[in-house]
Structure formats: C-alpha cells, structure tokens
Amino acid sequence: MKNYLYGCMAVVLLLAAGCGKTAVTPVTLPVNPPVTPPGGGQPTVSTYLTKAKETHSFIVSNLMTSYRSYKVNTTTDPNSAFEWYNASQIYADAAMVAAGDATYLADMNLTFKWMENMWDKAGPNGGYFAFARLDGSGSSGTKYADDNGLTGMVYLDAYEVTTGADKAAYLDKAKQCANWLIKSGLFDNTYGGGFWWNTERKVKPTQTNGVALQLFSKLYLITGDVTYKDWAISVNAWLNSKMYDSVSGLYVWQFEETGIRNNTIFTYDNAIMVEAFLLFAQATNDNSYVSRAQAVGNAMNRVLWDAPHNVYIFNNNDRRITPCWCGWATQAMIKLYQKDNNATWLNYAKGNLDAINTVLRNPANNGYFQFAGLDGAGKYSNYEGVDQAWMQRLQVMLSKYK
Numbered sequence: 434m435k436n437y438l439y440g441c442m443a444v445v446l447l448l449a450a451g452c453g454k455t456a457v458t459p460v461t462l463p464v465n466p467p468v469t470p471p472g473g474g475q476p477t478v479s480t481y482l483t484k485a486k487e488t489h490s491f492i493v494s495n496l497m498t499s500y501r502s503y504k505v506n507t508t509t510d511p512n513s514a515f516e517w518y519n520a521s522q523i524y525a526d527a528a529m530v531a532a533g534d535a536t537y538l539a540d541m542n543l544t545f546k547w548m549e550n551m552w553d554k555a556g557p558n559g560g561y562f563a564f565a566r567l568d569g570s571g572s573s574g575t576k577y578a579d580d581n582g583l584t585g586m587v588y589l590d591a592y593e594v595t596t597g598a599d600k601a602a603y604l605d606k607a608k609q610c611a612n613w614l615i616k617s618g619l620f621d622n623t624y625g626g627g628f629w630w631n632t633e634r635k636v637k638p639t640q641t642n643g644v645a646l647q648l649f650s651k652l653y654l655i656t657g658d659v660t661y662k663d664w665a666i667s668v669n670a671w672l673n674s675k676m677y678d679s680v681s682g683l684y685v686w687q688f689e690e691t692g693i694r695n696n697t698i699f700t701y702d703n704a705i706m707v708e709a710f711l712l713f714a715q716a717t718n719d720n721s722y723v724s725r726a727q728a729v730g731n732a733m734n735r736v737l738w739d740a741p742h743n744v745y746i747f748n749n750n751d752r753r754i755t756p757c758w759c760g761w762a763t764q765a766m767i768k769l770y771q772k773d774n775n776a777t778w779l780n781y782a783k784g785n786l787d788a789i790n791t792v793l794r795n796p797a798n799n800g801y802f803q804f805a806g807l808d809g810a811g812k813y814s815n816y817e818g819v820d821q822a823w824m825q826r827l828q829v830m831l832s833k834y835k
Contacts, residue, residue: 479832484790485529487799488825489537492522495800496818498567501543503822507800508815514569516551516561516577519544520584521757521822523591528826530594532833541591542599545606548584560613563631577631578619582644585610589651604655611648615664624688626671638687639676642668643705650712665716672706682732686748699748700737701758703729704765711768723772730769733762734781742807744788745781753811756789756801756820763827770834783835786827794824 496504502514503522526541550569551561553576561581565572588607592600614620619629627637628645649665652658676684678696684706686697707726714722737745739752745762746752766782769775792809793802801820805812 479835481786481828481835482532482832484794484799485825485828485832488801488821488828489525489529491798491800491816492818492821492825495798495816496821497540500547500568501540502547502565502567502569503544503818504567506815506817512567514551514565514567515819516548516563516565517580517583518818518822519548519551520580520587521819521826523548524587525822525826525829527587527590527594528829531590532829538595542595545588545591545603558613558616559609560617561610575631575633576613576617577641578614578617578628579630579638579641579644581610581613582641582648585614585648586644586651589648589655592655607648608652608656611652611661611664614645614648615660620667624692625675626667627675627688628668630687635690636687639672639684639702640699640705642672642676643684643702643709646672646709647705647712650709650716653716654712662716665713669709669713681736681749682728683736684729697748697750698736699758700733700745701761703733703737704761707733707765708768711772727769727773730765730778733765737762738781739807742788743784744792744807745785746807747804753804753806754789754792755804756793757817757823759785760789760820760823760827764830767830767834779831779834782831786824786831789824793820 492503495507498504503519504511505513505515505518523541523544526537526544529537530541547569548561551563551565551572553560553562553572560576561584562572563575563577563580585607588603588610592603592607595603614628617632619632619634620627621629623629623634624637628641630636630638630641646665646668649661649668653661653665672684675688675694678685678698681698683698683703686695686699686702688694707729710722710726710729714720714726733745736749739746742754744754745759747755747758763782763785766778766785770778770782789801792805792807793812794800795802800816801824803813803815803817803820
C-alpha cells in the first residue's frame with residue numbers, strides 16, 4: 434500500500450468545507466434487502482450490485498490481462514502489476530462469490546495462481562515482492578509487510594468461499610504470509626515494537642500493524658494455533674501504547690525515519706483498526722474490543738466525516754476523496770453493522786459510497802478516478818486498478834443491505 438500515498442501527501446488541497454470534527458447524527462434509514470414485488474416476479478436488484486458488476490466490466494475491459502494479472506492503471510503504468518492491486522482484485526471477486534455469483538471464481542483462482550510469480554522462492558521465508566511485469570516476470574527487491582498482511586486477509590476471504598483443494602490452498606498461502614511476517618525480522622524493539630512498513634526499515638505505520646493484527650487474529654480463529662494469538666497480542670499492545678491518540682480517539686499515521694511520530698489521522702488506518710479490533714475481540718474472547726471498535730467508528734464519524742459532502746476525507750490534513758483509501762471506511766462500517774445491527778453504521782457506509790460515485794465515477798465508462806476535491810475540483814485523470822477493485826468489493830458488500 435505504497436505506490437501513490439507519498440505522492441498524494443505532497444499535494445494538499447485546502448478546500449472550504451464543513452469540519453469533520455463536528456458530531457454527526459445521520460438520518461436512520463430502514464434496511465431494505467431485495468424484495469419480491471407484489472404478485473411475484475423477479476426480486477428487486479440493488480443498485481449497488483449493478484454498479485459492482487459495471488465496475489467489474491470496466492476492469493475486464495481496461496485492466497485485466499490474458500495472464501489474469503491486472504495493470505497498475507490505464508495511463509502512466511499500464512505494463513506493470515503491483516502486488517496489493519492484484520490481491521485487492523481477488524478480494525473484490527471473493528466478495529462477488531460470497532454474494533452468490535460463482536462466475537467470479539475462475540478468474541479469482543487464476544489470479545491467485547498468477548500471484549505465485551511475485552512470491553520469493555529463493556528466500557528461506559518467502560514473502561511477496563511488491564512489483565512484477567504483467568507476465569509475472571521481474572519480481573524482486575523490496576517486500577512490504579502491509580502487502581503481505583493484507584494479502585493474507587484477502588486469501589482468508591477466498592478461503593471462506595471456496596471448497597476442496599482451492600480452499601486448502603488459500604488457507605495455506607495465508608499462513609505463509611503470516612509466517613513471512615513472523616520470520617521477517619521487521620517486528621523489533623525500535624520505537625517500542627511494531628512492524629516496519631517494508632524491508633527498507635524506514636517507517637512504522639499503523640496500517641501495516643493493523644492488517645497484521647487482523648491476519649494473526651483471524652488465523653488463530655481458523656486454526657487454533659496459539660502462535661498467531663500471541664503475535665496478535667504483541668501487535669495490539671504496540672498499536673495501543675504507541676499509535677493511539679486519546680484526544681481524537683483515533684490512531685495516527687506512523688513513526689518517521691527520524692523517530693518522530695507523524696500524528697496525521699487517515700481514514701483507512703482507522704477503518705483497518707475497526708476490523709482488527711472486531712477480530713481481536715473474537716480471538717481473545719474479550720468483548721471490550723467490540724466496544725473499542727465501536728468507539729473508533731464513532732470517532733471516525735466525528736473527525737473524518739465531512740457532513741456537508743456526506744463522505745470520509747482522505748485524512749485530517751487533506752480533505753480530498755479517493756475510492757480505495759476513503760472507501761475502506763465503508764467496509765469498516767459494514768463490519769460494525771454485522772456485529773451490532775446498528776443501522777446507523779450502514780448510513781455512513783452508504784453515504785460514503787454515494788459521494789464517491791457522484792464525484793469520482795465516470796458515467797461514460799463506469800471507471801473511478803483516483804483523487805478529487807470534495808466537490809470534484811482537481812480531479813485526477815488516471816484509473817488505478819486498486820480503486821476499481823475496492824469499489825467493486827465495497828458495492829457488492831453494501832448490496833446485501835441497501
């Protein structure tokens with residue numbers, strides 16, 4: 434998760450907008466699953482499912498290759514594949530299968546097989562490299578802890594919607610991702626613990642550790658291997674002692690190379706932490722972490738929600754919107770709703786996607802632009818593969834309820 438974050442942080446658009454730190458009380462809407470019209474007939478299809486399928490059609494036409502890898506984008510880097518972009522497409526397709534559409538299984542499994550090209554087969558512990566050519570050649574160099582942590586979680590989603598040998602393969606590879614994290618040496622005592630972002634060991638971010646916490650917690654729940662639980666406990670302790678900001682009730686960005694903590698608050702960091710705490714609560718049988726996940730969700734809605742535009746901002750210093758980074762909050766809100774049945778979370782999930790669709794979706798081709806201001810100013814012209822994947826995933830997830 435690194436390929437455009439630093440670049441976009443260099444350009445901050447100061448837009449006049451309502452303060453996201455004001456308390457928001459959204460209108461509570463009813464949950465409307467598909468219904469059968471009076472007199473029978475076909476059930477109503479969610480507009481979000483329709484949009485998810487339209488997004489997938491854009492992906493197939495513009496980003497998918499004959500190898501079943503996916504291009505970085507359609508403009509500046511159409512000949513490369515990024516690890517977490519391809520993993521995110523597996524995530525998106527797994528969500529479609531979970532929603533009942535098995536036609537996505539074939540491409541999902543082919544991309545999973547293609548991902549082997551990015552696995553380090555020479556190193557003793559494996560691990561995914563960040564980059565390859567579209568045919569899978571050329572992977573080498575830096576490995577990212579967040580790529581491997583997120584990919585492990587992606588594979589556990591795929592594990593839940595597959596059977597037989599495919600199911601076993603997804604679980605085994607998720608365990609290999611966790612094994613690489615454990616043996617990578619990237620968790621050390623610098624800044625009191627925590628995983629470094631990558632093998633260059635320059636920064637220690639919340640999101641890297643948050644996805645590791647998710648992966649260790651979920652693997653413990655599936656396998657019962659206490660090694661995963663022990664690692665989850667260690668990562669959780671570091672996040673809460675070093676990255677939590679008690680004033681906002683949220684988690685800050687990262688420790689910089691200088692050793693100074695960067696206190697910028699990102700939407701996706703905290704969305705990751707919501708899901709991490711829900712899983713950690715299950716892994717430790719400690720419901721106080723459900724309350725903590727809810728508290729982080731509420732704090733996100735105070736600090737990172739822009740009420741006039743009905744959307745989560747990129748971070749508290751940059752009030753732009755972007756499909757993946759801002760959209761991640763929709764997944765967190767859906768996970769909270771699945772836990773406590775509070776429909777207010779769904780209102781935020783829906784409002785966020787509606788705003789992204791309004792500002793960043795190109796109705797001519799159903800692709801999503803990478804960044805724009807809250808009102809669409811300064812809109813980027815590129816279509817990043819990861820943004821398309823996440824919008825496919827998030828909209829099919831929401832279609833179950835809206």
